[in-house]
Amino acid sequence: MKIVPIFVQENKREGLFSIHLDGEMEDEVTKCMEQWLLDPQYLYDFFSLHQDDLNSGYYGKTISIQQAIKYTREEAEALFYQLESLAVSGSKTGSDTLSKAFHPLYNLEFTHKELQLVKAKTPIRKKWLRMYAIKIGPNTFLVTGGAIKLVETMKESAHLIKEKQKLEDIKYYLKEEGILDQDDFEMYEI
Template structure:
């Protein structure tokens, strides 16, 4: 497993990182936004498989074609906003990453180290999610993401996989004794962000 800098402060380590899992050619942030904005076949197949969730309940009556177009639009907006806020937070102007990410557990109201977190899209009937570990103040490690059409993550296999990835990255950070964003700078300077895996 490798931690990849997306937008970070070289001195403090604050900012946005993403995990690149073994066997993957891209970090999770890059992989997901390629998937959500460019891989129309993936989106069409996904929404066809989950068509029943689009035609009833909260999304009531959204067609597969509308879902594909909405996802591409939402992903583009989410990506631009995430990068803009990450840059702005490092320059001490405007919003910070803390304003975008929420605790994964809706019952947690305090921000904690190594907290499992989520970022939702901002478009109405949003279903895109990015998942991250809140490493420190204004410091998040993206572990993955998904299209979430269910109320609970336990209701879909692909969402359960995202929970597993969150837990795996959290264990990686603990096992490598990474306790603050300064430790990420140290890890990178010693072995390129690879850790002991």
């Protein structure tokens, strides 16, 4: 398992980082970018497999697979743009940080916790894309994965349960490595 810088300023240990799991071709952020932006076949296959969830009414009226692909690509562009601009501006005093994009994984969690589990989503239309991460500092987040969430809760879908388990596993890994906060992260060898 490796930690990879994604949107960070040179010589800084804050911004957006991603986990690169052993045995995987790429880190989790890159994987999401490729699946959501560059691979329409992946999206077609995903929405075909999850067509019942897509048209369950959770997002309103019936949505065609072609519309879902279009919405996903638009949302992905907005999400990655937002994350990049917040990561870069967040290192400047008085600017918005990545904390503006990432919110607690559990909607009823209002206080900051050590290695808090968080999610990012865009403020646009459907909002079904999720980037899951662990908050290390106000402008330091480690992405553990991402998903298209077509159901109300994570426990309703196998691929979302898998993402939640990755969050828990990587949080455990960080604790085992002695990374509990920003200071620890700055000392960690990447």
